[in-house]
Amino acid sequence: MRCRPRALTFLVAACAAALLSGCAQPADEEPIKPLPPTEGRVDPGLGPEARPLSSGPGYKGSPSWSPGGERVAFIVDGYVEDRTVDGERLTRWTTKDFAAAEAEWTADGALTVLGGAGAVEGRPGAVYRTDPEDAGSLGVEEISEGVLAMAPGPEREDVVLAIEAGGEESAISLLRDGRMERVYTGTVPGTVTGACASPDGHSVALAVRAPGDDSPGELRVFDLQSGEGRKLFDLDEDRGILGAPQWTDHGIYFVAGMVSPPEDEGEPLYDLYRAAPEPGRPEQAPGVGEDFVAGGISVSPDGDRLAVVGRLNPKSPLNLYVLDLKTGTLDAVTTNEDMEIKTGPDDLAWSPAGTSVAIVARSASAGEPEVHAAPADELLDAFYNLYEVPIMNSTPPETSP
Amino acid sequence: MRETALWATAAALAFLVTAGAFLVLANLATGSLADDLPAAPARGKSGPALDLDLNRSRLASLQPEADQELLLTVENAGNSDFSNVNLTLESSPGDTADPRTRYYRRTLQNLRSGESVEVSFLLDLHRPARTPDAPPAPDKRTEILEIRATTPEGVSVVRTAILPL
Numbered sequence: 001m002r003c004r005p006r007a008l009t010f011l012v013a014a015c016a017a018a019l020l021s022g023c024a025q026p027a028d029e030e031p032i033k034p035l036p037p038t039e040g041r042v043d044p045g046l047g048p049e050a051r052p053l054s055s056g057p058g059y060k061g062s063p064s065w066s067p068g069g070e071r072v073a074f075i076v077d078g079y080v081e082d083r084t085v086d087g088e089r090l091t092r093w094t095t096k097d098f099a100a101a102e103a104e105w106t107a108d109g110a111l112t113v114l115g116g117a118g119a120v121e122g123r124p125g126a127v128y129r130t131d132p133e134d135a136g137s138l139g140v141e142e143i144s145e146g147v148l149a150m151a152p153g154p155e156r157e158d159v160v161l162a163i164e165a166g167g168e169e170s171a172i173s174l175l176r177d178g179r180m181e182r183v184y185t186g187t188v189p190g191t192v193t194g195a196c197a198s199p200d201g202h203s204v205a206l207a208v209r210a211p212g213d214d215s216p217g218e219l220r221v222f223d224l225q226s227g228e229g230r231k232l233f234d235l236d237e238d239r240g241i242l243g244a245p246q247w248t249d250h251g252i253y254f255v256a257g258m259v260s261p262p263e264d265e266g267e268p269l270y271d272l273y274r275a276a277p278e279p280g281r282p283e284q285a286p287g288v289g290e291d292f293v294a295g296g297i298s299v300s301p302d303g304d305r306l307a308v309v310g311r312l313n314p315k316s317p318l319n320l321y322v323l324d325l326k327t328g329t330l331d332a333v334t335t336n337e338d339m340e341i342k343t344g345p346d347d348l349a350w351s352p353a354g355t356s357v358a359i360v361a362r363s364a365s366a367g368e369p370e371v372h373a374a375p376a377d378e379l380l381d382a383f384y385n386l387y388e389v390p391i392m393n394s395t396p397p398e399t400s401p
Numbered sequence: 402m403r404e405t406a407l408w409a410t411a412a413a414l415a416f417l418v419t420a421g422a423f424l425v426l427a428n429l430a431t432g433s434l435a436d437d438l439p440a441a442p443a444r445g446k447s448g449p450a451l452d453l454d455l456n457r458s459r460l461a462s463l464q465p466e467a468d469q470e471l472l473l474t475v476e477n478a479g480n481s482d483f484s485n486v487n488l489t490l491e492s493s494p495g496d497t498a499d500p501r502t503r504y505y506r507r508t509l510q511n512l513r514s515g516e517s518v519e520v521s522f523l524l525d526l527h528r529p530a531r532t533p534d535a536p537p538a539p540d541k542r543t544e545i546l547e548i549r550a551t552t553p554e555g556v557s558v559v560r561t562a563i564l565p566l
Contacts (some may be wrong), residue, residue: 369463382563
């Protein structure tokens, strides 16, 4: 066989040209191809069973399920809305300039809302209550001002409030049916930044910023029957508790880390801890692994599972996990690669039956203009929206006959 | 020696041919995916009779200031002419608590089948703080442009552009 150098050269050049054309980037001047309408489709990373609970623009957060599980309330750009899970009805509960920070549904069908300009700026806000008989009126009743944190009780009949008491102290009070049921005379030294009722409703765990400290590094327990509190531990300097602790039958879980990390260290890394409700040092929560980076956490209604938004390690994607507190098993509920799941301490919520978790997510933004072939109100992953993610292998709690 | 060179050349050629074939196949696959995701079809009509194209670099160049020119191309991709095409553009902040939505309108006349027309909108994207004590928006500022084209014949198309500003 004879080799033909010219033919060979031509072939090599042709293949190289094909390679180069395949690697070339499209011209920047091209019109942007619109992304297709979502039509209820959810990013596969959130799971095929995930379904949207909201749509359209708006910075959403603080989901809270109604006691029957048929509605979900949430905050959008500072105002409060709720939507039926079938998407049939949307109700706005406050004016758009309300500056709400947190909304919790109570057993009587009303929403307790912590808000006001003060709450947004890190100062105490006020607590308001909506009128469940007058949906859509945008009228709310102010219950108390100077509120640092609030936590619904186990059956959502009570709401525990931590209130500014002056002199760097906090007071605890109990709200029932929109009225102050009890105001405790014993105070908590420091500023309460997060609260969670115990499973039996007799006590409340408090994240506290001690007088003179910059970050909430103390965990305290306040007995709602005796009105007395005690300190469980202090975290190391510069470390603080993120959001509210979660009190379970298996201990008090909380997320903590350096509150103000140096800017060059990038995203702050928070760890998940467990503490006994008695004075003593906390331990890293068993089951999640040493490298786990935790964001928001929420205990299930049965008290045996903890929903955690986090990363298996600092370089892995954000996902929703469920930690079985009895076995210490961590299960990934989502296998997300492309969505930004909100990691705020109040950005996830269990359904009352414990069969699904509401999270807030959007597609990762490249910081460039996007064009979609649908009206803005119908878009899902272009904006932060709420999704109901079913928790597989979960059994609803047994109902008493 | 010559045989070794021949073998080496043949091996390189085989690699290039295979790699080229894979790249061509990959490009074909990408093309077919794009074909699977057409623009929203016009309501009541089969196929995208009316289309709106937004220019990538023009969108990226918009600033949060007054007098920003947005160019878009309206195309009649159907088989019949349109006597009028009404264009409405709704410009609203990504912060839905901010009620300051701005509306713009244009009308095109006699858009013939197969014809494309470039349309310009002069937008005011300047948004000063609503009130001195308004709480800061927690998310990055975006502007949402919702553009609708409708015809008296009942054909319509909508595009939503999300601009990080």
